[in-house]
Amino acid sequence: MIVKTIAAHLGEGSFPTFASGTAVEMGASCQHFLHWSACEIDGYQTYVPDVFVEHGYLNQDYNPTELVAEPDELMEVLQVVHAWLLVRSERSGKVGWMPAENVVSV
Structure with a gap:
């Protein structure tokens, strides 16, 4: 499309691609964008869709x-x-x- x-x-800003299996420290849920949360990945403060995280780890490669x-x-x-x-x-x-x-x- x-x-x-x-x-x-x-x-x-620009971020590196984080590999599947990288630890994610989840923060607060976004109020404006449901199912997205603030987080820290490898020392970077960013956002991640909740479906990309399982048990505190990325379940796929992700570049925010x-x-x-x-x-x-x-x-x-x-x-x-x-x-x-x-x-x-x-x-x-x-x-x-x-x-x-x-x-x-x-």
Whole structure:
């Protein structure tokens, strides 16, 4: 599916990809995005969808980097997880997370 941004998204910086099996220290649940929680992974403060964590460990590889985007950018949706999309920018080729509320399908 292809989507277009309707609002800019700044993201919260770049992160490494954490391997499946990496320990996750879960924090508070997000109020705005259900089923996402603040967490610490390998010393990084970030967010993780609850379904990616089992018994305190990642159950799949995970990179929490959010895609920085301007309005009207086209993106390919790679994955949908609880109101967030993992997308690839058609302009830059970069991959990152984007809130679904910031895009419309085209």
